[in-house]
Amino acid sequence: MQYVYIVTIALHVVTGVYWAGSAITLARAPEIQAERFFSSQMGAAVVAVLTGLLLWHFFHGSNFGPMEQVLAVGALSAVAAAGVQGAFIGSARRKLAGASQGEQASLRTRMAKGQRIAAGLLVLTLVCMAIARFV
Numbered sequence: 001m002q003y004v005y006i007v008t009i010a011l012h013v014v015t016g017v018y019w020a021g022s023a024i025t026l027a028r029a030p031e032i033q034a035e036r037f038f039s040s041q042m043g044a045a046v047v048a049v050l051t052g053l054l055l056w057h058f059f060h061g062s063n064f065g066p067m068e069q070v071l072a073v074g075a076l077s078a079v080a081a082a083g084v085q086g087a088f089i090g091s092a093r094r095k096l097a098g099a100s101q102g103e104q105a106s107l108r109t110r111m112a113k114g115q116r117i118a119a120g121l122l123v124l125t126l127v128c129m130a131i132a133r134f135v
Contacts, residue, residue: 005058012051016078019044020122023081027119030112035093038085045082052078066135074128081121088114 022041026034052075060068092107092114099107 008051008054008058012048012055015044015048015051016126019048020119020126023085023115023119023122027112027115030108030115033108034089034111034115035096038089038093041085042082042090045078045085049075049078049082067132070128070132070135074125074132077121077128078125081118081125084114084118084121088117 019041022037022044026032026037056068056071056075060071064072089111092110096104096107
């Protein structure tokens with residue numbers, strides 16, 4: 001059973017690092033074209049959330065002490081980040097194909113704003129995971 005924990009933790013960490021790192025990078029450099037990374041970010045978000053739920057089941061179960069409360073704040077923040085990315089980047093990405101040059105600039109600004117908000121929420125998620133065992 002130990003290998004299941006190791007694989008789950010590894011998947012959670014790798015996808016979470018990619019998701020947060022790409023959001024932070026795209027928030028700082030909108031010229032990279034966030035729409036190109038949307039699918040992989042959402043894939044990483046799904047895997048990170050699902051493996052997080054699995055880790056919660058393995059290690060926390062029905063407990064809801066201070067540690068779990070901090071982790072819950074982080075989990076809610078991650079889900080909110082995925083929602084923000086879907087709302088800002090997903091909707092702008094669909095409109096981008098038939099947009100004029102001026103509209104494209106506006107849509108890219110919207111995508112960068114979504115990445116900035118999501119990056120902040122994901123940093124909160126990382127902080128919650130880092131401090132959870134110390135509360």
